[in-house]
Amino acid sequence: MTIAIDQGFTRSVKAIGRQAGLDLRVATYPGVISTHERATIARNIEDILVDQIVKQLTAEGSPDETPVAAGEPGDRDIVFTGTFEEVNEYFLRNLWSDGLPVVPPTLEKIEEFLKFTDRSPDEVLGIMHPSLAAGTVWNVAVNGVMAGCRPEYMPVLLAIAEVMADPEYGLKHGGSTPGWEALIIVNGPIRAQLGIDDGQGAQRPGNQANTSIGRFYRLFARNVPRFLPGSTDMATFGQMFRAVLAENERACDEMGWRPLHVTRGFKPDESVVTITSVRTTSDPFTTAGETAERHLDYIVDWVKRMIEPYQSSRGYVETHVLQLTPVIASLLARAGYSKEDVAAYLMKNAVVPARYYEWSMMQADHHTPGTTLAGLVEKGELPREWHLSDDPERPVPLLLPQSQWLIVIAGDPLRNRSCIYRQNFKQGYATSRSVRLPAKWEELRRQG
């Protein structure tokens, strides 16, 4: 039995249960508990919540716990026939569309996509949460067609779906209230082969590969894991899907920096997709000057603006992204910094006064009232660096030592702007997959 906060989360719990074929029991706390003080909470529990809890724990099973698969069409069954407009209306009515026109997923179009993989259409890439539906090669192709991708994008789409199916990535939290969206970073030869842009304005809609692959992620998330706003997707505001990002590996080579996929253990000539959640991005802030430290110190200043103390205080190990343009990255490289050195600089210097850290971590109900840094260190929930003295002005780190910075070179090569992408703990933890090409890849590309 679950205690859910107000009607919205009650709907969400019930919807997730229905998708799994279960009638989950819910007791609904009335109102937004975070805006209630303890006296109000205690009164609501006594007057409203506890009788629901007792009833739900002792209620008989309802008869609607029926298997969910009954009646679902087979992969090749035609579910609708109509004009472009009629198909789109039908998909909108069934909540199968993202609101933009979709390319009708006909058998012919899907077969074109399947030519670009040697994998069986029935291969299950993973069971996707919260729907508990199978993510398959087939439904990757279907949603790839719908998103307006080209058939040759299929190997990248499959790598994306593999990440989404990986429990380490944490897609099951994809309907959480921050409403995060994925940042997909592509490395390796596939970038040039598919024309994925890494230069000026690369993440603006316009370039088909960047845009349609980004759209594919959200359509697939809607249709296979089945994240639907209002039930299984509880995003407070939500975000638009994000055009994918390729790293400028030419610039990396020129300055002697390793591309992202190599820093994550892949070979330089391997094509790799890395996906991480993004709660929000920073301003594309400007840095200036001839010394590396002047640039780095202002980047650190932005890290302090982006990262909230409650994250490390709750043990959140995260994988944030720093995007640098080639002009800034090469300035840092010339000063002797590697990507790893830049990451270490951010980790070391992103510190705030303990007084501020403690005040900030208590602003939402992330901790029991009265929690202190001394107490968290004593319980072993934070490393000792967070309480080396009782001086309220002592600097304490914002990031746990296991946190990672993914540093990506992209954007206008000659503009001195940088950007930080704030990740969201276990929800969309940075995960990479190699792109598996079909044996006849070169031949197929030539034909295309």
Add this chain to the structure above:
Amino acid sequence: MSKYEVVFPLGRRERQTRERAPRPRTLDGVTIGELSNHKFDSEFVFESVEKAILKRIPTAKFVSSERFGNTYGPSESEVIRDLPENLRRHGVDVVISGMAG
């Protein structure tokens, strides 16, 4: 005007055949396990829920969330993995999980 024959875009779900455990008719003498994601002052919420249930059913017993670990913390995967065994070990009959929000 061209007509398109289109297919189902959703993932197919495996048939769920797991049987549910029978529910108790009363909480009299029942052991209630508490699972917490340590959000929304959940420690206080569970204390208050315990008090309110005991007022109505004095024989109900509780196993604190501390016995199971944080269901949304750094050790989430391990906590969930070990949950069935931990629930059995503590003789838990029913579970209250909070807070969905």
